[in-house]
Amino acid sequence: MLAEIITVSIDGMGGDNAPDMIVGGIELACSHNPDVRFLLFGDEAQLRPLLDQNLKAKAVCEIRHTHDIVTMDAKPTAALRSGKNSSMRLAIDAVKNREASAVVSAGNTGALMAMATVVLRMLPGIDRPAIVTSFPTQNGDCVMLDLGANIECDAKNLVQFAVMGEVFARYELDIEQPSIGILNVGVEGLKGSDSVRKAATILQESNLPIKFYGFVEGDDIGKGTVDVIVTDGFTGNIALKTAEGTAKLITFFLKKYLMGSFISKIGAVIARPALEKFRTHFDPRRYNGAMLVGLNGICVKSHGGTDSLGFAHAIESGVKLIRRNFNDVIKKDLDHLIAENINKPTDQKSESALA
Amino acid sequence: MLAEIITVSIDGMGGDNAPDMIVGGIELACSHNPDVRFLLFGDEAQLRPLLDQNLKAKAVCEIRHTHDIVTMDAKPTAALRSGKNSSMRLAIDAVKNREASAVVSAGNTGALMAMATVVLRMLPGIDRPAIVTSFPTQNGDCVMLDLGANIECDAKNLVQFAVMGEVFARYELDIEQPSIGILNVGVEGLKGSDSVRKAATILQESNLPIKFYGFVEGDDIGKGTVDVIVTDGFTGNIALKTAEGTAKLITFFLKKYLMGSFISKIGAVIARPALEKFRTHFDPRRYNGAMLVGLNGICVKSHGGTDSLGFAHAIESGVKLIRRNFNDVIKKDLDHLIAENINKPTDQKSESALA
Numbered sequence: 001m002l003a004e005i006i007t008v009s010i011d012g013m014g015g016d017n018a019p020d021m022i023v024g025g026i027e028l029a030c031s032h033n034p035d036v037r038f039l040l041f042g043d044e045a046q047l048r049p050l051l052d053q054n055l056k057a058k059a060v061c062e063i064r065h066t067h068d069i070v071t072m073d074a075k076p077t078a079a080l081r082s083g084k085n086s087s088m089r090l091a092i093d094a095v096k097n098r099e100a101s102a103v104v105s106a107g108n109t110g111a112l113m114a115m116a117t118v119v120l121r122m123l124p125g126i127d128r129p130a131i132v133t134s135f136p137t138q139n140g141d142c143v144m145l146d147l148g149a150n151i152e153c154d155a156k157n158l159v160q161f162a163v164m165g166e167v168f169a170r171y172e173l174d175i176e177q178p179s180i181g182i183l184n185v186g187v188e189g190l191k192g193s194d195s196v197r198k199a200a201t202i203l204q205e206s207n208l209p210i211k212f213y214g215f216v217e218g219d220d221i222g223k224g225t226v227d228v229i230v231t232d233g234f235t236g237n238i239a240l241k242t243a244e245g246t247a248k249l250i251t252f253f254l255k256k257y258l259m260g261s262f263i264s265k266i267g268a269v270i271a272r273p274a275l276e277k278f279r280t281h282f283d284p285r286r287y288n289g290a291m292l293v294g295l296n297g298i299c300v301k302s303h304g305g306t307d308s309l310g311f312a313h314a315i316e317s318g319v320k321l322i323r324r325n326f327n328d329v330i331k332k333d334l335d336h337l338i339a340e341n342i343n344k345p346t347d348q349k350s351e352s353a354l355a
Numbered sequence: 356m357l358a359e360i361i362t363v364s365i366d367g368m369g370g371d372n373a374p375d376m377i378v379g380g381i382e383l384a385c386s387h388n389p390d391v392r393f394l395l396f397g398d399e400a401q402l403r404p405l406l407d408q409n410l411k412a413k414a415v416c417e418i419r420h421t422h423d424i425v426t427m428d429a430k431p432t433a434a435l436r437s438g439k440n441s442s443m444r445l446a447i448d449a450v451k452n453r454e455a456s457a458v459v460s461a462g463n464t465g466a467l468m469a470m471a472t473v474v475l476r477m478l479p480g481i482d483r484p485a486i487v488t489s490f491p492t493q494n495g496d497c498v499m500l501d502l503g504a505n506i507e508c509d510a511k512n513l514v515q516f517a518v519m520g521e522v523f524a525r526y527e528l529d530i531e532q533p534s535i536g537i538l539n540v541g542v543e544g545l546k547g548s549d550s551v552r553k554a555a556t557i558l559q560e561s562n563l564p565i566k567f568y569g570f571v572e573g574d575d576i577g578k579g580t581v582d583v584i585v586t587d588g589f590t591g592n593i594a595l596k597t598a599e600g601t602a603k604l605i606t607f608f609l610k611k612y613l614m615g616s617f618i619s620k621i622g623a624v625i626a627r628p629a630l631e632k633f634r635t636h637f638d639p640r641r642y643n644g645a646m647l648v649g650l651n652g653i654c655v656k657s658h659g660g661t662d663s664l665g666f667a668h669a670i671e672s673g674v675k676l677i678r679r680n681f682n683d684v685i686k687k688d689l690d691h692l693i694a695e696n697i698n699k700p701t702d703q704k705s706e707s708a709l710a
Contacts, residue, residue, distance in 0.1 A: 073543065138607050148540055151548055185503050185592040188428065193506055193589060218596025222604035231593075234548060237540040238590055239597045241573025246601040249577035252493050253636055254609070257629040264629035271613055271622025278612040282605065 006035055006322050008315060009100035012042025013069040013087040014107020016305045019043070022106070023050040025311025026057040033319055039064055039094050041087040066090055070111045072304060079111035080118060088112060092119045095297040102298035102318035104289070106311060112301055113149050113292060120297040125334045128153075130161050131233070131301065132168050133290035135243070136282065139224025143169045143178075147290060148237035155198035158182065158230055162203055164293045165228040166210050167330045171321070178227035181216035183235060191215065199230070247282055289314030291321065298327055360392055361677050363670060364455035367397025368424040368442040369462020371660045374401050377461070380666025381416060382409040388674055394419055394449050396442040421445055425466045427659060434466035435473060443467060447474045450652040457653035457673035459644075461666060467656055468504050468647060475652040480689045483508075485516050486588070486656065487523050488645035490598070491637065494579025498524045498533075502645060503592035510553035513537065513585055517558055519648045520583040521565050522685045526676070533582035536571035538590060546570065554585070602637055644669030646676065653682055 010026065012019045019042055026038055037060050040047060044065040051058040068086040070079045083089050088107050094100040096119050105112050109131075117129055132145035145165050150157060162180050169178035182200050184192040191197075192215070203212040213226045218239060221229060231239065258268040268275060280286070284303070288310035292299040298321050302314035321327075365381065367374045374397055381393055392415050395402060399420040406413040423441040425434045438444050443462050449455040451474050460467050464486075472484055485501035500520045505512060517535050524533035537555055539547040546552075547570070558567040568581045573594060576584060586594065613623040623630065635641070639658070643665035647654040653676050657669035676682075 075545065136604070136608075138604055151540065183593060185506065185589055218593040218598075219600030219603070221597055222600030234540055235590055235593055238538060238573040238586075238594055242576055242594045242597045243573075243601045245574030245577030246598045247605055248574070249491070249493055250602055250605045250637065253491075254633055257633040257636070258626055260629055260632070264626040267622045267624070267626025267629070269622070270625060271619040274612040274615055274619035274622070277615070278609055281608055281612070 004035070005037055006033075006319060007037045007039060007100045008318055008322075009039040009091040009094035009103045010041065010315075011088045011091040011103070011105035011107050011112075012040045012047055012063075014105040014112075014304070015302065015311070016072070016106075017307065018106060019046050019050060021306065021308045021311050023047065023054050023057055023061075024308030025315060026061060027054040028308055028312035029315040029319070030056050030060050032316065036060065036315075036319055038062070039091070039100055041066060041091045041094075042069075043067060043087075064090060064094075070108050072108050074108055074111055076108075076110040076114035079108065080114050083111065083115070089115050089119070092116050092297075092299065095299070096120055101322045102300060104300045104302060104311075104314050104318050106302035106304050106306060106314070109148065109301060109304075112299070116292055116295055116297070116299045120295040120299065123294055123296055123331060123334055126160050126164065126294040128157055128160075129292045129294040130164065131236075131290045132165060132293045134172055134287060135221065136287070137222055137224030141173055142221065142224055142227050142229060143172060144221065144229040144231065144236055144240070145293065146231065146233040146236050147240050148233045149292065150233040152234070153195060153232035155195045155202060158195060158199035158232070159202050159206075160294070162199070162210065162212070162228065162230045163208065163334065164330065165230055167333050168291065168293055168326075169228045171324050171326055171329065173227060175227055177211050179211045179213045180228040180230060181213045181220065181226035183221075183229055183231035183239065184215040184217065187215045187217065195232070244284060247284075251279070251282070285310035285313055287313070289317030291317065293330070296327070298322060359390070361388075361390055361674060362392045362394060362455045363673055363677075364394040364446040364449035364458045365396065365670075366443045366446040366458070366460035366462050367395045367402055367418075369460040369467075369659070370657065370666070371427070371461075372662065373461060374398070374405060376661065376663045376666050378402065378405040378409050378412055378416075379663030380670060381412040383663055383667035384670040384674070385411050385415050387671065391415065391670075391674055393417070394446070394455055396421060396446045396449075397424070398422060398442075419445060419449075425463050427463050429463055429466055431463075431465040431469035434463065435469050438466065438470070444470050444474070447471050447654065450654070451475055456677045457655060459655045459657060459666075459669050459673050461657035461659050461661060461669070464503065464656060464659075467654070471647055471650055471652070471654045475650040475654065478649055478651055478686060478689055481515050481519065481649040483512055483515075484647045484649040485519060486591075486645045487520060487648045489527055489642060490576065491642070492577055492579030496528055497576065497579055497582050497584060498527060499538075499576065499584040499586065499591055499595065500648065501586065501588040501591050502595050503588045504647065505588040507589070508550060508587035510550045510557060513550060513554035513587070514557050514561075515649070517554070517565065517567070517583065517585045518563065518689065519685065520585055522688045523646065523648055523681075524583045526679050526681055526684065528582060530582055532566050534566045534568045535583040535585060536568045536575065536581035538576075538584055538586035538594065539570040539572065542570045542572065550587070599639060602639075606634070606637070640665035640668055642668075644672030646672065648685070651682070653677060
């Protein structure tokens with residue numbers, strides 16, 4: 001039986017080091033994924049010479065030329081209005097038109113979210129998309145959402161994030177029944193803002209077939225207390241970047257102290273294979289590729305400042321979601337969850353979880 | 356000339372490991388601070404035998420007996436109502452009555468804040484106290500506030516935090532003109548919630564003699580981009596705990612990889628002095644002791660789960676603030692800042708910074 005060909009559309013011009021790192025990323029990703037083809041949107045005059053240097057990528061890429069790009073500092077509304085022929089927009093359109101099964105972009109996050117929402121539309125039962133990705137913890141990986149798509153979230157948004165995060169964790173982390181926690185400043189029920197307290201009440205009282213743990217605190221992210229961490233996009237983005245910054249800070253001082261004396265340098269040389277494994281474990285490129293979940297299509301956002309290896313990981317995240325029919329599964333699960341919830345109405349005190 | 360005696364009041368019963376770690380902390384702190392005396396509030400039957408084992412502490416402590424304690428899970432309102440004879444409340448009262456120059460407690464944060472606010476009252480021009488402490492960065496230490504006193508903050512609260520954080524950083528970090536950033540999800544002016552954007556506008560347009568950098572992101576905490584990071588208590592608490600959790604996660608894996616093979620263990624033994632220095636650099640006990648700033652008196656909150664060494668650091672933070680007349684200085688600086696601001700009214704678009 002012939003393997004089915006998977007097509008991924010790529011925003012060839014998004015990201016700080018585009019288009020070089022984009023084509024380099026395709027070159028790396030395609031060697032592990034021989035059944036994947038790419039629609040590469042962007043400036044042919046820049047893309048063609050890069051493909052001539054990356055022959056594996058050249059064999060699986062079809063350039064779709066456009067001059068227009070969405071700049072990294074464009075406002076989402078401006079990008080929506082005047083970016084209809086941009087590489088980002090055309091790459092999203094390809095998913096809408098079923099030419100591709102996923103889109104990957106390292107471009108402007110706000111513009112990508114606005115365009116993807118307008119073009120792909122929301123899944124039934126979901127009001128807003130959320131950015132979700134996985135993290136290393138002491139206890140395997142966890143997923144967290146929202147990481148910056150929505151600055152302010154009400155209880156209903158947080159409940160929807162919990163449901164989507166649950167499905168994402170099942171497929172991304174291979175966990176049968178992921179546990180879910182809401183990020184808060186304490187574990188007691190009376191702590192936190194109205195929206196986190198109300199969301200916790202809804203999840204506790206609802207008949208949703210999910211494993212709700214309750215509140216978790218910032219240090220529970222690294223501990224791996226739960227599999228899914230639910231938060232608003234403001235807090236989630238700051239937690240994500242604080243964790244990244246702390247990781248850099250600590251490895252900076254580790255290196256400084258190890259390089260601080262001749263003796264410790266010798267120790268570091270002897271322990272080099274272990275230190276290399278340690279470095280690889282926390283390499284942010286391995287975790288690159290966040291999904292915009294809640295949309296009627298797979299849309300992956302790569303870090304704008306990543307390199308080819310990081311972009312290859314973002315492509316592979318998208319490919320993994322396609323292989324697992326993530327979007328069909330999440331649609332079915334949301335239908336199921338909405339039905340569950342409507343058939344067994346919860347206590348009148350709490351608002352409907354997925355209205 | 357005789358050195359002036361400094362008196363610190365201690366909540367002897369607050370914290371997970373009280374009163375053992377409290378008395379142990381006094382024992383450690385008093386050897387570096389021969390001019391400090393302690394009023395130790397709590398259950399004499401428990402405290403007396405501990406002092407008999409810690410003779411340096413015994414020589415400088417006066418026990419003030421009370422049976423009542425504020426439990427770690429008490430609601431602030433309940434603690435206020437029924438905790439008038441608790442060790443925490445009496446320790447705060449001692450500052451109010453000028454028997455002591457600072458109070459240190461490792462007890463229930465919410466109760467401490469509520470009681471300290473009611474007893475000590477706010478400084479003129481400040482609406483709410485904030486929790487502030489210092490952090491290690493790649494570029495010296497920085498201070499961040501609020502770390503959990505106020506779940507929701509408006510622009511005026513954030514501006515007041517900026518002013519108090521500026522004074523705190525000058526004295527705590529010995530920086531002549533600390534730079535100030537507001538924590539946000541992006542550095543562009545249009546990012547973030549209404550309150551952070553409005554606070555940034557006020558700080559930019561005001562005549563306050565402070566060095567306002569603009570917005571910073573989560574990874575700027577570890578980079579040390581600014582000296583003072585201003586945020587609401589919800590985000591600040593989650594950023595603080597995420598950083599702590601990430602530090603633990605990373606050192607957990609560093610140890611795991613170094614202990615993973617015989618060869619790397621040898622490397623680690625050779626590099627042990629460097630690894631010890633690294634460990635000490637990030638020892639959270641060294642940073643223990645957050646100040647409740649904005650009150651008419653010095654009130655230091657120790658981490659509830661700390662040990663004697665951590666509690667000794669919290670005591671020393673308080674003593675340092677007393678030695679530098681922190682509260683007189685901040686009062687004078689606030690007066691000056693309020694006057695500056697009132698004498699030179701800012702653009703009508705922005706509300707008064709310190710009204």
